[in-house]
Amino acid sequence: MDKGLLLVISGPSGTGKGTVCKKLCEQNPSLYYSISATSRPPRRGEKDNVNYFFLTEEQFLELREKDAFLEWARVYDNYYGTPSQKVQEKLNKGYDVILEIDTQGAKQVKNIAKEAVFIFLLPPSMEDLWLRIKGRGTDGQEVIEKRFAAAHHELQEIENYDYVVINDNVSEAVCKIEAILLAEKCSLIRNEDVLSRLVEEGDKIDLSLHRRNVKKG
Amino acid sequence: MDKGLLLVISGPSGTGKGTVCKKLCEQNPSLYYSISATSRPPRRGEKDNVNYFFLTEEQFLELREKDAFLEWARVYDNYYGTPSQKVQEKLNKGYDVILEIDTQGAKQVKNIAKEAVFIFLLPPSMEDLWLRIKGRGTDGQEVIEKRFAAAHHELQEIENYDYVVINDNVSEAVCKIEAILLAEKCSLIRNEDVLSRLVEEGDKIDLSLHRRNVKKG
Numbered sequence: 001m002d003k004g005l006l007l008v009i010s011g012p013s014g015t016g017k018g019t020v021c022k023k024l025c026e027q028n029p030s031l032y033y034s035i036s037a038t039s040r041p042p043r044r045g046e047k048d049n050v051n052y053f054f055l056t057e058e059q060f061l062e063l064r065e066k067d068a069f070l071e072w073a074r075v076y077d078n079y080y081g082t083p084s085q086k087v088q089e090k091l092n093k094g095y096d097v098i099l100e101i102d103t104q105g106a107k108q109v110k111n112i113a114k115e116a117v118f119i120f121l122l123p124p125s126m127e128d129l130w131l132r133i134k135g136r137g138t139d140g141q142e143v144i145e146k147r148f149a150a151a152h153h154e155l156q157e158i159e160n161y162d163y164v165v166i167n168d169n170v171s172e173a174v175c176k177i178e179a180i181l182l183a184e185k186c187s188l189i190r191n192e193d194v195l196s197r198l199v200e201e202g203d204k205i206d207l208s209l210h211r212r213n214v215k216k217g
Numbered sequence: 218m219d220k221g222l223l224l225v226i227s228g229p230s231g232t233g234k235g236t237v238c239k240k241l242c243e244q245n246p247s248l249y250y251s252i253s254a255t256s257r258p259p260r261r262g263e264k265d266n267v268n269y270f271f272l273t274e275e276q277f278l279e280l281r282e283k284d285a286f287l288e289w290a291r292v293y294d295n296y297y298g299t300p301s302q303k304v305q306e307k308l309n310k311g312y313d314v315i316l317e318i319d320t321q322g323a324k325q326v327k328n329i330a331k332e333a334v335f336i337f338l339l340p341p342s343m344e345d346l347w348l349r350i351k352g353r354g355t356d357g358q359e360v361i362e363k364r365f366a367a368a369h370h371e372l373q374e375i376e377n378y379d380y381v382v383i384n385d386n387v388s389e390a391v392c393k394i395e396a397i398l399l400a401e402k403c404s405l406i407r408n409e410d411v412l413s414r415l416v417e418e419g420d421k422i423d424l425s426l427h428r429r430n431v432k433k434g
Contacts, residue, residue, distance in 0.1 A: 119403075122411070126418035145426055152419035158412060163403040166411065176403050183400035186336075186380040186393050194339070194383065195375060201343035202369035209362055 004096040005184060006087070006113055008106050011121030012151030014133040016167050020121060021100050023174045032090040032097045040078035053083065071101060071108035096181060103157035110160060117184050119177060120161040124168035126152065221313040222401060223304070223330055225323050228338030229368030231350040233384050237338060238317050240391045249307040249314045257295035270300065288318060288325035313398060320374035327377060334401050336394060337378040341385035343369065
């Protein structure tokens, strides 16, 4: 069975990453959405093994010590990370795996999984992003401005990505990511085994034709 | 309007390139199938401007002299080539353009149009290719064997291509080429203008926020 493809999706907060990834997974049962581990306590309604793998700080640091994370970060007092083993298991079973992570995490993944595919989700315009961030209505002006500045700043990290997908329409964005997945599976470097097989088969047929011709001649 | 994408499709005779390209164009009105020019006389049923642009040898060589071909080749006593101007016109109008050409032609295109996308169509197996070539029923054993050996040899040229598409099912092969087109349009290098625009927009918003905060402060 072919190994699955590791797909890293990043993008500033407010671009609708979550919605896009959710729809993508709903439409593609062969996709596994990687669940992060965190040392922060569950919020109301969050479930262990669904929203996060909830760990104590001690457990998290122990795993980090064992290189058990594809990427990890400390945000304020909490740790977040992508458990490697689960991702590897799914890839080996032929699932494509989505990591919805930030640009710093993506850099870490790129260092150890060069074959991964990196997609950056963009808003149709910065005006639109500004309105989306503001529209959440849960944050004060200062937080909104900080979030926007961070998003703006994150655009500089885009050079590390292979593809950019503009999310002006969720269905179209999902469709584009599906196309990227399918296209990447056709890329030359991911099909070297197919080529070797065809060349070998061709050699055998050529040889048998040659033998037959010698016999006739 | 965005410029179209130049798509080069090659593959050994017998892989069903023609059928795949025909269906691809039928399903995508924004695709233009590039018609080749040739100095060979029309065969029964072939129409000028439809199957080929039929030229005299003199006309062909005059155009070649003026660098009017993206690629050209002499096959026995006849010349074949892809007229650049028509391709450029269509690309500028936003059409994606398909060149169904051989591996030698593809090399020439790669030298002058690095931004083009190169797809190699493959048979599901060499046994299958052998049967398809034989199954045409119009050629003698020697011609069949030569054609198969050529196909086998052509596999060596595959390193010049970006993607390989196995044609075990025409609809699926078409679907994969459509995905490649869509994915390529999302590639980072083809979206630098989008990025510049977003960064610029972000700068303006950041600046106006800054001004307002200074005023308040």
